[in-house]
Amino acid sequence: MSNGIGRRHILQGGGAALAAAAGATRAIAGPLEPDRIVVNARVWTVEDAQPTAEAFAIRGDRFVAVGSTSDIRALAGPRTEVFDAQGMTVTPGFIDAHNHPEGEQLLYEVLVGNPFDVEFVTIAGILDKLKARAATTPPGFWVEGFFYDDTKVRDGRAINVHDLDKVSTEHPVAVHHRGGHTLYCNSKAFELAGVTRDTANPYGGTFDRFADGSLNGRVTDLAMDRFAAVGRRPTFTPEERDRRALEGQAHMSTLYARSGLTGVCHEGGSLDALMRLRDQGRLRHRVNYEADEATLELLIKAGVRSGLGDEWLRIGASIEHTADGSLSERTMAMSRPFPGSATGYRGNVTQSQEDLNAWVERVHRAGIRPNCHANGDVAIDHVLTAYERAARLFPVKDVRWKITHCSQLTPSLIARMKALDVTPALFSTYPYYNSDKFHFYGEEIMRDMIPFRSLLDAGVKACAGSDFYPGPFSPLMALQAMTTRKGWNGEVWGANQRITLDEALRVHTLNGAWDTREEAQKGSIRPGKLADYVVLADDPHRVDPGRIKDIQVVRTVVGGVATHQA
Ligand SMILES: [Zn+2]
Numbered sequence: 001m002s003n004g005i006g007r008r009h010i011l012q013g014g015g016a017a018l019a020a021a022a023g024a025t026r027a028i029a030g031p032l033e034p035d036r037i038v039v040n041a042r043v044w045t046v047e048d049a050q051p052t053a054e055a056f057a058i059r060g061d062r063f064v065a066v067g068s069t070s071d072i073r074a075l076a077g078p079r080t081e082v083f084d085a086q087g088m089t090v091t092p093g094f095i096d097a098h099n100h101p102e103g104e105q106l107l108y109e110v111l112v113g114n115p116f117d118v119e120f121v122t123i124a125g126i127l128d129k130l131k132a133r134a135a136t137t138p139p140g141f142w143v144e145g146f147f148y149d150d151t152k153v154r155d156g157r158a159i160n161v162h163d164l165d166k167v168s169t170e171h172p173v174a175v176h177h178r179g180g181h182t183l184y185c186n187s188k189a190f191e192l193a194g195v196t197r198d199t200a201n202p203y204g205g206t207f208d209r210f211a212d213g214s215l216n217g218r219v220t221d222l223a224m225d226r227f228a229a230v231g232r233r234p235t236f237t238p239e240e241r242d243r244r245a246l247e248g249q250a251h252m253s254t255l256y257a258r259s260g261l262t263g264v265c266h267e268g269g270s271l272d273a274l275m276r277l278r279d280q281g282r283l284r285h286r287v288n289y290e291a292d293e294a295t296l297e298l299l300i301k302a303g304v305r306s307g308l309g310d311e312w313l314r315i316g317a318s319i320e321h322t323a324d325g326s327l328s329e330r331t332m333a334m335s336r337p338f339p340g341s342a343t344g345y346r347g348n349v350t351q352s353q354e355d356l357n358a359w360v361e362r363v364h365r366a367g368i369r370p371n372c373h374a375n376g377d378v379a380i381d382h383v384l385t386a387y388e389r390a391a392r393l394f395p396v397k398d399v400r401w402k403i404t405h406c407s408q409l410t411p412s413l414i415a416r417m418k419a420l421d422v423t424p425a426l427f428s429t430y431p432y433y434n435s436d437k438f439h440f441y442g443e444e445i446m447r448d449m450i451p452f453r454s455l456l457d458a459g460v461k462a463c464a465g466s467d468f469y470p471g472p473f474s475p476l477m478a479l480q481a482m483t484t485r486k487g488w489n490g491e492v493w494g495a496n497q498r499i500t501l502d503e504a505l506r507v508h509t510l511n512g513a514w515d516t517r518e519e520a521q522k523g524s525i526r527p528g529k530l531a532d533y534v535v536l537a538d539d540p541h542r543v544d545p546g547r548i549k550d551i552q553v554v555r556t557v558v559g560g561v562a563t564h565q566a
Contacts, residue, residue, distance in 0.1 A: 037075065112175060140231065161184075202223050338441075474549060
């Protein structure tokens with residue numbers, strides 16, 4: 001193979017591609033014969049200079065040429081592996097900018113809801129699962145259920161303290177809402193926590209009540225802290241802990257690959273397990289590691305900054321530092337009362353402006369990208385205030401301040417984000433999965449909620465953050481949600497925030513790479529970039545928009561290596 005071949009095709013990508021590819025070519029020794037070519041595909045590159053193609057070539061872990069089937073076939077040598085896509089669609093690998101890799105929960109805990117898709121359950125069914133766990137659990141130990149969703153219950157009401165008392169009066173029992181900001185407790189749990197009907201709500205949280213003032217079982221945000229240190233939980237030997245962590249991360253990696261994800265921003269999880277997984281050759285996706293608060297302290301102490309690592313495992317922003325409550329559980333901090341609230345409830349602010357300022361300044365000065373969780377407009381204002389302050393006190397170029405969720409925006413908040421170049425990781429699958437909750441907000445509020453359209457129009461590089469475990473992480477469900485704003489129940493909320501399919505593809509690929517400062521390395525199909533891509537059985541541009549989520553992911557490839565094959 002001659003140098004001329006690469007040059008001819010690389011030129012199709014334009015000058016920037018030429019420069020990137022030239023760098024990659026220099027790094028590769030030996031002949032320029034591709035290891036693999038993909039031909040006869042409908043390739044959506046997410047590159048403005050060459051948005052579509054039929055074929056591409058890979059050498060090592062990089063794309064080296066993108067073009068027509070005949071041009072790319074001409075590059076192949078005797079050792080080149082040819083993948084004939086037979087008209088299937090190829091997109092860049094999907095990047096999830098916010099995901100909690102709770103594989104251990106999936107493998108070892110009681111699941112009382114479907115983590116991956118819309119599925120209705122019954123309260124009786126939940127209680128049966130918990131009773132079975134209680135039967136093998138010593139008294140005094142917690143019996144817990146995960147992935148509960150209060151609007152996916154056939155009974156048409158939320159589970160409560162009386163239901164959970166039927167599971168056990170000897171065990172503390174808790175059902176965790178998948179949103180992560182509320183739990184439902186039995187009487188034993190309240191007793192151990194010393195919470196009675198006379199207990200006042202703490203700062204940043206509530207103990208919810210029935211109309212008669214008695215506890216109904218639901219506990220929100222910072223009020224959940226009361227239950228953290230009470231009751232007993234199983235202990236494990238260090239070896240057992242290590243094995244569970246490893247298998248949990250391995251499970252997540254398999255699930256991510258199956259869904260078409262090639263890069264994920266991890267909210268905590270065991271960094272050690274991820275490193276071991278990689279050593280064993282079992283890591284199937286690229287990890288941008290957003291350290292939990294305890295790990296963050298170790299990183300800061302060690303002088304580690306965001307960006308350390310390589311394209312497989314890199315230290316990213318901080319974990320989401322929580323400024324308010326939840327969208328799905330209706331505890332986010334809004335400037336107006338929740339519609340229909342008898343008490344004028346405006347949600348939970350979970351940190352004072354002063355504390356937020358101090359946290360952001362400290363993390364920013366340490367060279368870690370600050371990342372705060374904020375859903376409601378009040379909390380987003382607090383976070384932006386803290387970012388603006390830190391930027392003034394300690395100016396750094398191109399920080400890419402991150403806001404996780406960033407759900408409810410106003411034009412003035414968006415203008416402040418644009419001025420500071422904030423990267424928001426918006427819920428991606430919620431408009432489909434959680435459409436049954438949007439009536440709690442109403443159309444007027446929903447027009448400004450998860451506002452991809454407004455952000456892209458303002459030039460803000462919004463990216464997709466599924467927030468698994470709260471949200472399903474299927475990128476195809478996300479594309480459907482972002483483009484249609486239509487829920488599983490057929491309801492459409494905030495149709496003004498729809499974006500086009502090509503925009504949604506960019507949000508879930510290149511904008512995700514931008515979020516982790518890796519846009520020169522990945523996120524689109526261009527010579528010189530990492531060969532991360534997905535083969536889909538059908539083109540999302542061609543199917544009924546309501547069926548995008550059902551398209552089969554035929555193959556997922558990371559760095560030229562298949563991580564999933566249907
Ligand atoms: Zn989260």
